[in-house]
Amino acid sequence: MARASALVDGRAADRVAVTDRGLHYGDGLFETIAVRGRCPCLWQRHLERLALGCERLGIPVPAPDTLVAEARQLLDGADAADGVLKLILTRGSGARGYAAPPAPRPTRILSFHPGLPEPRRGTEAIIRLTLCETPLGDNARLAGIKHLNRLEQVLARAEWSDPRILDGIMSDGRGHPVCGTMSNIYVLDAAGIATPPLTRCGVAGTVRDVVRDCATALGIPFQERQLDLSDLHAADGLMMSNALLGLMPVGWLCEHRYSAGTVPAALIDRVRATALEPETLA
Amino acid sequence: MARASALVDGRAADRVAVTDRGLHYGDGLFETIAVRGRCPCLWQRHLERLALGCERLGIPVPAPDTLVAEARQLLDGADAADGVLKLILTRGSGARGYAAPPAPRPTRILSFHPGLPEPRRGTEAIIRLTLCETPLGDNARLAGIKHLNRLEQVLARAEWSDPRILDGIMSDGRGHPVCGTMSNIYVLDAAGIATPPLTRCGVAGTVRDVVRDCATALGIPFQERQLDLSDLHAADGLMMSNALLGLMPVGWLCEHRYSAGTVPAALIDRVRATALEPETLA
Numbered sequence: 001m002a003r004a005s006a007l008v009d010g011r012a013a014d015r016v017a018v019t020d021r022g023l024h025y026g027d028g029l030f031e032t033i034a035v036r037g038r039c040p041c042l043w044q045r046h047l048e049r050l051a052l053g054c055e056r057l058g059i060p061v062p063a064p065d066t067l068v069a070e071a072r073q074l075l076d077g078a079d080a081a082d083g084v085l086k087l088i089l090t091r092g093s094g095a096r097g098y099a100a101p102p103a104p105r106p107t108r109i110l111s112f113h114p115g116l117p118e119p120r121r122g123t124e125a126i127i128r129l130t131l132c133e134t135p136l137g138d139n140a141r142l143a144g145i146k147h148l149n150r151l152e153q154v155l156a157r158a159e160w161s162d163p164r165i166l167d168g169i170m171s172d173g174r175g176h177p178v179c180g181t182m183s184n185i186y187v188l189d190a191a192g193i194a195t196p197p198l199t200r201c202g203v204a205g206t207v208r209d210v211v212r213d214c215a216t217a218l219g220i221p222f223q224e225r226q227l228d229l230s231d232l233h234a235a236d237g238l239m240m241s242n243a244l245l246g247l248m249p250v251g252w253l254c255e256h257r258y259s260a261g262t263v264p265a266a267l268i269d270r271v272r273a274t275a276l277e278p279e280t281l282a
Numbered sequence: 283m284a285r286a287s288a289l290v291d292g293r294a295a296d297r298v299a300v301t302d303r304g305l306h307y308g309d310g311l312f313e314t315i316a317v318r319g320r321c322p323c324l325w326q327r328h329l330e331r332l333a334l335g336c337e338r339l340g341i342p343v344p345a346p347d348t349l350v351a352e353a354r355q356l357l358d359g360a361d362a363a364d365g366v367l368k369l370i371l372t373r374g375s376g377a378r379g380y381a382a383p384p385a386p387r388p389t390r391i392l393s394f395h396p397g398l399p400e401p402r403r404g405t406e407a408i409i410r411l412t413l414c415e416t417p418l419g420d421n422a423r424l425a426g427i428k429h430l431n432r433l434e435q436v437l438a439r440a441e442w443s444d445p446r447i448l449d450g451i452m453s454d455g456r457g458h459p460v461c462g463t464m465s466n467i468y469v470l471d472a473a474g475i476a477t478p479p480l481t482r483c484g485v486a487g488t489v490r491d492v493v494r495d496c497a498t499a500l501g502i503p504f505q506e507r508q509l510d511l512s513d514l515h516a517a518d519g520l521m522m523s524n525a526l527l528g529l530m531p532v533g534w535l536c537e538h539r540y541s542a543g544t545v546p547a548a549l550i551d552r553v554r555a556t557a558l559e560p561e562t563l564a
Contacts, residue, residue, distance in 0.1 A: 006300050015297035025432035026308030096395045098439035113378045137419025149431035150307035157380035
């Protein structure tokens, strides 16, 4: 018998209530967590971002002990040691209508997906990115957090089918590049590293903070700065990060080729050592 | 035994697959349909808007015959003759990640909720609206359709708890009022009726087209026009519409009181006669 690959509120299940507000309104949050050797990477940072999202949306924060126990249960019973743990937290079920229940009982959905991209060594820039036309709408109340309203990303992802392209960069309504559909982006030039601010749209990936911390520790200037498309093309190097890949040099943005070796190997290695090393669940 | 109040893909069910993209990304659409005497109101218009949303999102349009049969099954077996039929259509289940499955199998979820506000006669303006601070983000690709990404409405609805307030008006990022969380809005002045365009954000309610058609038939000028908050306060009258209430005069916008009797009774009656008369399912 196949092992359960999902837990709903702590029980093996493959279905959720038809009344769940996650389904009706995207009223919830999620985290995508790398798992190595049955242990999650950046677990604490994921929990912190989840808690920030809960605060913004007014959803009660689940007890960390509950999430630890459920993650442990799921990963110990999984068919593979490496993969992706997806955690969805919704406001739970409610009556019809946007008004939230006065005492919401959030739904926790943990699922495990075997298989994880092998972390690459070195700084060879082989990743291809494209530019998406689907814009990101501005809403400061939703910016930065990883909520379940992801139609913009779904439409952007549908813009390319070339399997060599790993991600697409999305811009805000004024044409400023903000982030990939599933990644944060960084330009590298003589001034150091710059990444777009995420105060109006975009998702603040857990690895983004790791990149900032590691760059600072290495003495590489790191700043949030509004970018133009021309900044991407003029940069010495372009990097992208997410929770499954760590930090990666970008080789191509559409037809634009970045020179190999412009990205500091020490930074790449240091970010990977933090972002892709499993933590003991606690 | 209680009658099933929901059908998932034509079968009585109270759960949906944990892998459904409606839950993961809000990747789908919905319709909220008034039901009277076990028959839906504005059924054809709801199907047309659903089809428009499917076209925009690239979701296969369900066969109308299938939806008719499922609505018939649900409404014939319902505990009440009047209520609300909610139809959700998602892109169906898929693997982890934003990329849509190449051959999506959409999920149809029909649920019935007994109870419907009694349509009011006359033009007494007793409805109270408030102004919401949560803005609507611009995205032309998502504007107008009734998709499942509704966190903006959820946050806006959480801004008031006074049960006398029926709805809150949301504005775009530049402060132009666009629509209510669950309604469209109309100002009435010497020039006729004006309602905000919905090309960048907002939902085009099924009754909005009915209001336009009825106004035109009655010789009342009707236009889409960008409004300012000052236009709402300066107007002779303010109206709101949705699929459950038809067209209603607004009595108060926050502390601002609109004079009674400024809204044409013939228009109110005509819209209600169209929007709230049940259609035979076909």
